[in-house]
Amino acid sequence: MxxxxxxxxxxxxxxxxxxxxxxxxxxxxxxxxxxxxxxxxxxxxxxxxxxxxxxxxxxxxxxxxxxxxxxxxxxxxxxxxxxxxxxxxxxxxxxxxxxxxxxxxxxxxxxxxxxxxxxxxLCPQNCIGIWKFADVYYCPDLRNKAFRFILRHFEEIAAASEEFLTLSLQQLADILERDDLNAKQETAVFEAALRWIGHSPEEREGHISVLLPKVRLGLMTADYFLNNAKKNTLVKESAECNPIITNVQRAIYDFTISRQSNSADVHNPLTRPRLPHAVLLAIGGWSSGVGPIDSIEAYDPRADRWVNVTHAEESPRAYHGAAFLNGVVYCAGGFDAVEHFNSVRKFDLSTRTWHQVAPMYERRRNISVAVLNGYIYAMGGYDGRNRLRTAERYDPKTNQWTALPPMHEQRSDASATTLNGKVYICGGFSGNGPLATAERYDPETNRWTLIAAMSSRRSGVGVIAYRERVYAVGGFDGTDRLRSAEAYDPPSDRWRAVPAMLQRRSNFGIEVVDDQLFVVGGFDGSVTYVTVERYDQNADEWQEAHDMEISRCALGCCVAHGLPNVSEYAAPRAAPPLPAAEEPPARRGGIRLTSG
The missing domain is CATH 3.30.710.10 (Potassium Channel Kv1.1; Chain A)
Incomplete structure (x- = not known):
């Protein structure tokens, strides 16, 4: 004060x-x-x-x-x-x-x-009431925040909120047609419209012809469209819906063919993907025949497209760590073919500007980073002479690094993640060879503990938390680049094999986006990759995703979510119905603050 x-x-x-x-x-x-x-x-x-x-x-x-x-x-x-x-x-x-x-x-x-x-x-049960209430008393900031909350949590709100059923036809139609509606599956949008109609069928059944065109029907699977949307009684009995159904059948066929040739049309209103809530960033790295690069690409998981978002202020860097925290990307350590860095830079995704922050205590190439409870953890790496056991933690509120107890092993080329309040780091290179060992840090006890070793030695491994497990993917075992992957279960302290990747790779990016595990780029022992794969635990298989524009290994990868300007990092679409800051007018209504 x-x-x-x-x-x-x-x-x-x-x-x-x-x-x-x-x-x-x-x-x-x-x-x-x-x-x-x-x-x-x-x-x-x-x-x-x-x-x-x-x-x-x-x-x-x-x-x-x-x-x-x-x-x-x-x-x-x-x-x-x-x-x-x-x-x-x-x-x-x-x-x-x-x-x-x-x-x-x-x-x-x-x-x-x-x-x-x-x-x-704000919660899914009261956000619509707060949105309406803020409109009555002209509280534009609260109104916009409540509306963005509705868009962001739409699937949960549409499935369970009682307030959702009180929306007017115009309010619902305006929401459903927005590009920035966060709907992973378009089936959820269709079912939301049916739930709203079913709340008062005598008054609302005739509105199916107004709401159906707002649904991106062409993004549905052919089976769901044919068996659920096309055969729906309301749709079949509406003369106005018949031409929509005909156009969708053609669009689904065209969209399927275009996706197979990696040329899907993101402008067709029937197949235009919604804007993603989160984008995957691939930052810098090492490219065959070039060396360190400054390129940044953003992956739009809804459109399966990469977008070049390189900024003029960037400098080439590889073997660095990248972390997203509070709307900002932090890039720590790395190597530019001459210098090993302890410097840390942050990139504000809203203003697209770079700023220097406090440097780490040590130079760290081949660094491992993780984010937990508002802190950024930097572990291990190579300082130009030694492989490191040291670890430190950054507090963005104070712009200060704090030294942590050293790990049990010297580790460069390891990878780290967080799960249930703990930091996990696995594999890496000790200076003598690739490691199979893994350990975790508990911030409450301020101690590192060795956990069960992986089944394979993995240097240049990718490690990520996914569905309450810690996944260790790919890497180099001292002889070969690996396709294999395994998952660690903390309660049992055991690793189990999971399906192998399509390609052998080490020193790649790894993240989870839209509940799928992505691996990005990497090195096969001869060349750097542009290829990207994704693993879906429900299907229990790896699939190809769209290639990046630039081949890269030793890159920084992180997922940025909740961006107000996400359209700048996504594949171009047709213009949204309204600018992000100008949502459709609300109607008067009360608010409910309890979650029941």
Missing amino acids: NKRDKASNSSGSVFNELRLEGKLCDAVLRVDGVEFNAHKIILCSCSSYFRALFTHGWSSAEQRLYDIAGVSADTMRLLLEFAYTRSVPVTEENVEELLAAADQLCVMGAVRTCCEFLEQQ
């Missing part, structure tokens, strides 16, 4: 004591028969309503008594407390009435306090 804040709080406390004692007061507010003493100058300082009431011609300077309608006595007591102390106790029980009264009396500081409280309460 600065000196000005302390002085303000001190003076506010004095004035509040005078108010409570009824001293030097020049106004009496009468609310529901209850009278409140106040000082006009204090009320004028926080409310344009009171300033107009006290200073315009319809009241004289000598007038002391003012009747205030439309506000309860309890709520006026809270607003007076805010006027004098600049704080007010907001609860689930009083927030709706308090915000309405603050809006009526133009106590905008109290309005902001209520909006901040409601923002913290």
